[in-house]
Amino acid sequence: MMGIRKIWAAALVLGTAVQGFAQQHPNIMLTKANIAAVRQGVAKYPLLRSSFNEVKQQADRAIAKGIDVPVPKDGAGGYTHEQHKQNYQSMNACGIAYQVTGDKKYAAFVKDMLLKYAAQYESWPQHPKKKSNQIPGKIFWQCLNDFVWQVYTIQAYDLVHDAIPAGDRATIEQHLFMPILHYFTNECKETFDLIHNHGTWCLSAVGMTGYVINKPDYVQMALKGSAKDGKTGFLAQLDQLFSPDGYYTEGPYYQRYAMLPFVIFAKTIQQNQPQLQIFKYHNSILSKAIDASLQLTYTNGAFFPVNDAMKDKTFQSEELVYGVDIAYADIKSQADLLDVAKQQKRVMVSDAGLRVAKDIAAGKAKPFQYRSAWLSDGNKGDEGGLGILRSGPNTDQQCILLKAASQGMGHGHFDRLNLLYYDNGGEIFSDYGSARFLNIESKFGGDYLPENKTWAKQTVAHNTLVADETSHYGGELKNAEKYHPELLKFAASEQLQVISAEEDHAYDGIKMQRTSILFKVPGLDKDLLIDVVRGLSGKDHQYDLPFWYQGHITDQSFKTNVVTNNLKALGKKDGYQHLWLNSQSNLHNGDDHITILNNLRFYTIHIAADSAMQVKLVTLGANDPNMDLRTEEKAFILSKPKAANQTFVTVTETHGRTDPTGETTTGAASNVSDLKVLKDDETQTIFAFRVKQKAYKLTINYTNKNNFIQIN
Amino acid sequence: MMGIRKIWAAALVLGTAVQGFAQQHPNIMLTKANIAAVRQGVAKYPLLRSSFNEVKQQADRAIAKGIDVPVPKDGAGGYTHEQHKQNYQSMNACGIAYQVTGDKKYAAFVKDMLLKYAAQYESWPQHPKKKSNQIPGKIFWQCLNDFVWQVYTIQAYDLVHDAIPAGDRATIEQHLFMPILHYFTNECKETFDLIHNHGTWCLSAVGMTGYVINKPDYVQMALKGSAKDGKTGFLAQLDQLFSPDGYYTEGPYYQRYAMLPFVIFAKTIQQNQPQLQIFKYHNSILSKAIDASLQLTYTNGAFFPVNDAMKDKTFQSEELVYGVDIAYADIKSQADLLDVAKQQKRVMVSDAGLRVAKDIAAGKAKPFQYRSAWLSDGNKGDEGGLGILRSGPNTDQQCILLKAASQGMGHGHFDRLNLLYYDNGGEIFSDYGSARFLNIESKFGGDYLPENKTWAKQTVAHNTLVADETSHYGGELKNAEKYHPELLKFAASEQLQVISAEEDHAYDGIKMQRTSILFKVPGLDKDLLIDVVRGLSGKDHQYDLPFWYQGHITDQSFKTNVVTNNLKALGKKDGYQHLWLNSQSNLHNGDDHITILNNLRFYTIHIAADSAMQVKLVTLGANDPNMDLRTEEKAFILSKPKAANQTFVTVTETHGRTDPTGETTTGAASNVSDLKVLKDDETQTIFAFRVKQKAYKLTINYTNKNNFIQIN
Incomplete structure (x- = not known):
């Protein structure tokens, strides 16, 4: 040039x-x-x-x-x-x-x-x-x-x-x-x-x-x-x-x-x-x-x-x-x-x-070529970036976005390693966006609402790891602008696509890693979304991993404890004050799951639960005196009350359909089972699951770019 | 024949x-x-x-x-x-x-x-x-x-x-x-x-x-x-x-x-x-x-x-x-x-x-001829019916449905004189439908959920008058099957369409009347929806009139008192146990309003408030241990804590638009003002309002079919 x-x-x-x-x-x-x-x-x-x-x-x-x-x-x-x-x-x-x-x-x-x-x-x-x-x-x-x-x-x-x-x-x-x-x-x-x-x-x-x-x-x-x-x-x-x-x-x-x-x-x-x-x-x-x-x-x-x-x-x-x-x-x-x-x-x-x-x-149009891509951030391309994985035709595409970019100046959110999942024409694991009614004079002059700061920018408003119920970088722009995540791996083959990144500075003394995978399994119509999120620290922390989802939970493997009256806010600050705690459950020490029905399709999130792991079901809307928030937003939060290191492994299967016209439901049962973490240390996470009884074992080698994911 | x-x-x-x-x-x-x-x-x-x-x-x-x-x-x-x-x-x-x-x-x-x-x-x-x-x-x-x-x-x-x-x-x-x-x-x-x-x-x-x-x-x-x-x-x-x-x-x-x-x-x-x-x-x-x-x-x-x-x-x-x-x-x-x-x-x-x-x-299709209609119920056509009023082309039609039919056997809901409002391709004042995940095995075998009875069939789940927080006919099918509402008036001219009906048996000693009108006013793009709901009794009652709405409240004339923590169920039974009470306000003695933004359009509900009237803002979801209900449902309830006779008059203006592509908002302010009830007795309700400063006075003559509505 x-x-x-x-x-x-x-x-x-x-x-x-x-x-x-x-x-x-x-x-x-x-x-x-x-x-x-x-x-x-x-x-x-x-x-x-x-x-x-x-x-x-x-x-x-x-x-x-x-x-x-x-x-x-x-x-x-x-x-x-x-x-x-x-x-x-x-x-x-x-x-x-x-x-x-x-x-x-x-x-x-x-x-x-x-x-x-x-x-x-x-x-x-x-x-x-x-x-x-x-x-x-x-x-x-x-x-x-x-x-x-x-x-x-x-x-x-x-x-x-x-x-x-x-x-x-x-x-x-x-x-x-x-x-x-x-x-x-x-x-x-x-x-x-x-x-x-x-x-x-x-x-x-x-x-x-x-x-x-x-x-x-x-x-x-x-x-x-x-x-x-x-x-x-x-x-x-x-x-x-x-x-x-x-x-x-x-x-x-x-x-x-x-x-x-x-x-x-x-x-x-x-x-x-x-x-x-x-x-x-x-x-x-x-x-x-x-x-x-x-x-x-x-x-x-x-x-x-x-x-x-x-x-x-x-x-x-x-x-x-x-x-x-x-x-x-x-x-x-x-x-x-x-x-x-x-x-x-x-x-x-x-x-x-x-x-x-x-x-x-003249009929020359062809479907837009969406592609899996790593889009680097920073004018030299060395300040993290956005990872996008896509699978399937534009008419029914699975897509995930991993946000591993730098802070993005004053409009940035504190959500390093945030994951979004799209399928079937819309959001499945979603993001709130900004808290604002643009150009609606009666809502704070159409400007960003106070809740943009108290809620939308806070870490718990996003699908990423929260330590000790506090936001990344203490929610401080100046701190957050100093650092950016590092790309560990981006690869997109037909059978397996992976994006992996690390963020070491969002919390003092905690290394955060996320590896998100679209995995094509023979016998399944849609790719599995495999997601491995880790917090590694020398000290104990509470680790929360929210999944904000669209749809309605229709099944879960654990006993819910639904609050039926006197609903309380989950926390006091950093966005937690805006969450209603609807239910809190302990998970079994095994393969747990949650099934969501959204837009006539099922999503079953299999959770490799270890002992003392919890699921909190929350809805948005507490401490919102001016009714600025969208109260229809819902999340399940995987939560580990106390651990130095914590790895959350989920396998999300997209399956089945309901047909309201024909009044039929097919494929409502998930084909995935027996999700289990076999080994997890500084350099490796090894986990296994079955699809229609066929066993799969995946190894993530965090320090080996050339053999980052192994499948057995 | x-x-x-x-x-x-x-x-x-x-x-x-x-x-x-x-x-x-x-x-x-x-x-x-x-x-x-x-x-x-x-x-x-x-x-x-x-x-x-x-x-x-x-x-x-x-x-x-x-x-x-x-x-x-x-x-x-x-x-x-x-x-x-x-x-x-x-x-x-x-x-x-x-x-x-x-x-x-x-x-x-x-x-x-x-x-x-x-x-x-x-x-x-x-x-x-x-x-x-x-x-x-x-x-x-x-x-x-x-x-x-x-x-x-x-x-x-x-x-x-x-x-x-x-x-x-x-x-x-x-x-x-x-x-x-x-x-x-x-x-x-x-x-x-x-x-x-x-x-x-x-x-x-x-x-x-x-x-x-x-x-x-x-x-x-x-x-x-x-x-x-x-x-x-x-x-x-x-x-x-x-x-x-x-x-x-x-x-x-x-x-x-x-x-x-x-x-x-x-x-x-x-x-x-x-x-x-x-x-x-x-x-x-x-x-x-x-x-x-x-x-x-x-x-x-x-x-x-x-x-x-x-x-x-x-x-x-x-x-x-x-x-x-x-x-x-x-x-x-x-x-x-x-x-x-x-x-x-x-x-x-x-x-x-x-x-x-x-x-x-061959290109012979013509737009389906939707029409305003009274569809009688009962095999002789004398057991009430459904009133439907429509205005505008199929591409953007205002439509109201007044349910004045008989009980409809075992699948009937206890919602005499329920009002639904549609506009802009979707629901504005909506109905829950049934509480059921059809064919979803994990949700009660796909059958009607218990909440179909405790919630969906109850009166407060609908946009109609509730007395003393109890359902019509005590929620008893046998009682409800004995009676049906009576049609007072159905008429549909270009400028004014009206449906009016009465139900005398839903509550002992209370006569319920509802008159719903689509009124074309010069200078407004869309018809006004005028709605007059009365409860007439010899004794004092609490009268509630819920409006279940789709969208987000962006403005209201009164001070809200939003519950920011320790959210409580509004009641104990007849559906009230499923309502979270989010806010309760006293209304001024004058023209109050609520503005809702739905699908890029505004709906301002003007309320002719008398002294001691309240507005309760509620969301659905209390006392729902199996998470069977759609928690995104919201209502405002006009409430009169104590009165023998109560008349709720609302004028809903459909106005303006926001354009997220062009980031513009037009017509966000309502053109209706000064809504006031001038007279209200056994045979007449007279009320007035202004549209862009032009005064309108409407008289409903309940006992005079030939001159049922007068406009001055």
Whole structure:
């Protein structure tokens, strides 16, 4: 890749940019050369047609409502905030509608609105409702919102540029865009130079504006930082914000959000300076990041809810529509991306969207290629990562995610070695996500709820080892940011897939290890999920291993002791205060199990229980005075009250089905039996079980990567 | 309809049946004359093709597994039970596969299996595992299962009849079917003559067998009862088991089940004696019953879960596939039935299925015509009924159900004037259904759970008035069967739809009235749901009105007092023992409200609160030692601790949306305000509210049907 870097060095040193760009409009998502083709495509290809119809309806609604550019006054959710947000969306819709229909009323709407902004912008002070510790915008209370506004607005301007008289263009550029560029690179300089997704939005707005209104100097700053020395700026961000596998450290939910300015600024660079080959920069990092975003979803399109995450977010979100269309049209036309575009049910009305819609109409789509993968974290790829194992077709896929990544900054949860299990189109062992009702004003202003900290971030809210009813790293961000788990093994063969990782610093003096396996056994329809979790310490601890599950327990091997009245919270802090303790049982010294029925299918978790092990059944909702928590969440917690070393071995069989239409049930009985730990020491765990009477013995060799798992 | 009755009288008196039938085979669902057309149809029409492919796969699996006719031994769920059940399904699949493919291996399979049965049947005693108070079968532990077996098996025999050598046919008829006819009409005579759905299965088996093997005497008995006097038998059942509107008193779930033998025996009669016009009998009661079954679903296909009901049952169940295909092909070809067939995703591989699949392929389907309706209960239509109000297209329909029917026999719940509300494709104010894990052996053998009685049937499990924390009719079936609610008013105009009913006997000395309204208000996207519930008594009572809801409360006007630890059961009995009391609040003396977010939409329930009214927030799950209950169920209970008369007025606005993809929320604030009761006495309730500041005053005149609701 030195080749690409050299091109960049040459381009920047020799001042390609400084000489200005061949100016034609539009030239970002829709380009002049392709307008005729896009117009024909709207008539011909169903997905482009329906996507355009939506945009046009939005444009028509905007024109019907008329222009409203109020003096900025309100914070998020308030009238002026929502109106300015609406305005950039309206302008963008009208810009596209103008290019596709040729109807000048749409261009006039954008022009008139921009003139209104131009007439006022310079007179506006910084936003009166500024948040503490945040640089305010002029249009919105946070400068971040101003950046987003400009990223969209400059596209709208580009789309209608040629339909605006030169005099009006001069007014708009002099009295709106130049002051904005100045504000973003001066008052917001700190953000502009930040290696962080707020910085990406800021410099993308500046760089895109620089290209569109031909200000090469601002393009230079966007690419190389305000000092133009390359220490910050877009290229530095591409170098630093993603891992070599394209993973963004905050997690999938924020990765999705961070993607948009990267993709759209890159596309703008590509259009204006194709010789720079921006999509190939840093080992094609943007392509990897888009791919990673998609691999970080289950087959229903939902992002793995790692760290702060709204669980209903899927790859249908706009960021990924941009990402997929551009990846397909500008980077690599992989037929399986068309499958995602079909599920997104729309394309950008753009050159890229045209290609996607056309190829879908031609029947070229293939099922998206989900794969088992280790996605490293850290910009050198050496700070842990996420392990994903998948088995089966997209229509009915088993998938596990092992979270062995670094903390992920302020939105990170304290859940090292957390395990998620998906099957049959949904969650089986699940994660709470974040405690938040996004945009629901009555719920804490739509912001993160207090329970995000007291519950959602705490370790017991996740499917991982808890020592002494306290959270990893004491729930302290600073401590947690110092360390990351280590990958012990990742391997994915047809018969056996394994991901194993270790975390030594979450608790003083405790080494945590987790090894999760998908194992294909002859005679079973679905892979077994084998999971071995260890806590190793010189001292005694209480070890808890929660499994948050979806479904209803229909069978268990042990006697439950269900609390029938006077239900009590399990603990006092670190999330335990939010748990109702419904039942507590001692396990036999042998093969115990719990069977869960979820979405017409059975999941039997076999537990290699040793003496003095307990199962606690809990539901969520204690100490929740404002009813902020989802009380339908349930877990079983495997618990060892006192031990220096503890190994939890479970084998989860996915089996059978109930058919409510035919009123039949088949395969309700598990085929696994006799799960037993045979040996467990510093370097090895050996355990055995039977499937339909055939014996299996597995050995985990923690210190031998070349022979990590042995099966006898 | 005397005409039809006269035809019947003539036919039976003159002994048309006794003379025997023109014997040709097959002649029930598939008929000889249509085989060629069905074969072509399988090649041509996608729905018939996919339906046949499924049947053929089933047949091929059966042949691959081989024939197994074990000596009956096990009860439900056990090996011999499941095997014999499988056998009739396999024979039926092979019978169809033979007719469509012409491949004799399928016919041979049926013949061989029937010969195995014929070789043993007479030697089998009554089933060893007979249930107490139940007549046993010979093949299964309950005779009901034997009836079902024969209904399917005689169809299989009819399908392969012509491919079985005459000698084998004689063996099968002499040693299997004749003994079965004898057993059903002698040992099972009591059931045979029962006016009940078990009786329907019994006589349908007998009648169908009589037609197929040409035993007119048995057909006569099936039609007119064992004494052939018409006091029992199929015609008496048609006269008595359905209300004039086609409603079956046990409720939609059992109506669905009861339909199948009616429909298939009627079809058999139609094929053999078309001159009898069975589908027109008793004012075309079968047609009405099929229509009622469909009207008793919400737009997602789910049956209203009134009385004992598995909630995942939809019109995709086999009974309704038979019903819809036959209704379309043999009764009346309404284009909207094709919409249901499309959603069922299959047709019977039959003459009827051919017509349905063909017309769907021709694009004739129209959206199913859901309508607002009063479906009377009782065979004269004078024992209350179910009121259904609907508004909006099938894609997003508001629907309410007011249960004002009679008890519905042993599967009835004690929930007079229960109200259900559906919107946006799902439940908003919901019903628990029955407490049962059907066919899940580990949950009480798959039978009704003890909590079906202690919880699901009790009044507080439903959205209706509870006095003094006790259930209607003391939870006693005998008392409850004596009375039924009275309809006060049903009317459905475009702007206002109303259903009102009264129940005077659920509690001694309390008159209960409920008036539920869908009201279209200019300026609102969705109808308001207005609900007025009254308890009128000469003495003081505690009045509770639960609303079981789906979703999460995001806002309320009153201060909650959430129990954060030591959660307690609300009561001791009648279902209250299963409720956790999460919060209890006094309401203001004014317009209070609760807002629920469900499936991205808001529901704000405005409450006309008077002094001393309370709201209790409850969740389900107390006193449930076996974890049988769904603990995610939640309710708010409007409660008046002490009053002789109490009127609860609520106005529920359906509004706004959240968009997790675009991360936007609109219309989160309710437009309704100032709800107030102005007057309330024996004959009138007058109340007022504002919508976007426009004032509305509604008067309910309980005793004036002609001017029941006045709006000012």
